[in-house]
Amino acid sequence: MVVTRSETQTGAQTGAVQNSSEGWKQQPPYRTTEGDEGFEKKWTAHCHCGRVRYWLSRDGPLASKFCHCVDCQALHGAPFQWAAIFHKEDLRFESGAEGLAFYHAPDKSTTHRLPCKVSCAYCHAPIMDEGRNMVLMFPGIIKFSDAEHKKLFDPQCHIFYSQRVVDIHDGKPKWSKLDGKSELMKEVEREGSNTILGEPKNENMQD
Numbered sequence: 097m098v099v100t101r102s103e104t105q106t107g108a109q110t111g112a113v114q115n116s117s118e119g120w121k122q123q124p125p126y127r128t129t130e131g132d133e134g135f136e137k138k139w140t141a142h143c144h145c146g147r148v149r150y151w152l153s154r155d156g157p158l159a160s161k162f163c164h165c166v167d168c169q170a171l172h173g174a175p176f177q178w179a180a181i182f183h184k185e186d187l188r189f190e191s192g193a194e195g196l197a198f199y200h201a202p203d204k205s206t207t208h209r210l211p212c213k214v215s216c217a218y219c220h221a222p223i224m225d226e227g228r229n230m231v232l233m234f235p236g237i238i239k240f241s242d243a244e245h246k247k248l249f250d251p252q253c254h255i256f257y258s259q260r261v262v263d264i265h266d267g268k269p270k271w272s273k274l275d276g277k278s279e280l281m282k283e284v285e286r287e288g289s290n291t292i293l294g295e296p297k298n299e300n301m302q303d
């Protein structure tokens with residue numbers, strides 16, 4: 097999901113700092129952990145080439161979603177996108193803003209203007225969407241300690257499901273656009289398929 101303009105406006109009071117030259121580089125999430133004893137490094141993640149590394153100080157996200165919007169399809173080269181929401185305070189980059197590339201979708205500029213998409217400037221692996229107050233991390237690069245930790249990142253719902261390229265049969269709420277602010281969509285019945293995730297259904301095991 098590309099963070100909308102309305103979120104930009106709700107965080108307007110912080111705009112002075114964000115907009116003044118390079119001030120944002122000293123703010124979370126770009127502030128490094130150096131001299132920040134209060135920040136607990138719980139989990140780490142790094143991009144595909146390893147040049148960008150960050151830490152999370154929370155066990156799991158505030159929420160997690162799959163976004164099926166056409167912007168995510170175009171910008172991620174994938175049928176849908178997996179995003180986990182954190183406060184900016186929950187995140188620190190090892191090298192601050194160094195090595196990161198930014199993309200502000202509303203005017204298609206590559207300066208750091210919120211909301212923006214953040215990726216590795218070298219391997220271009222998507223890192224997060226940065227809004228005014230929150231970040232939507234892409235958990236594919238997080239180094240999960242075990243299955244239980246990964247479970248904390250399980251999405252609660254699907255958003256922009258009306259723009260999907262594939263039907264999902266997981267029983268989770270499917271919103272036509274933003275969750276809580278659009279219509280809930282009925283899950284499409286599975287037709288003539290005997291498979292779930294490539295594995296035979298139990299009742300067909302004897303066939």
Ligand SMILES: [Zn+2]
Nearest residue numbers: 097163165168
């Ligand atoms: Zn999206």
Ligand SMILES: [Zn+2]
Nearest residue numbers: 143145216219
């Ligand atoms: Zn990289």
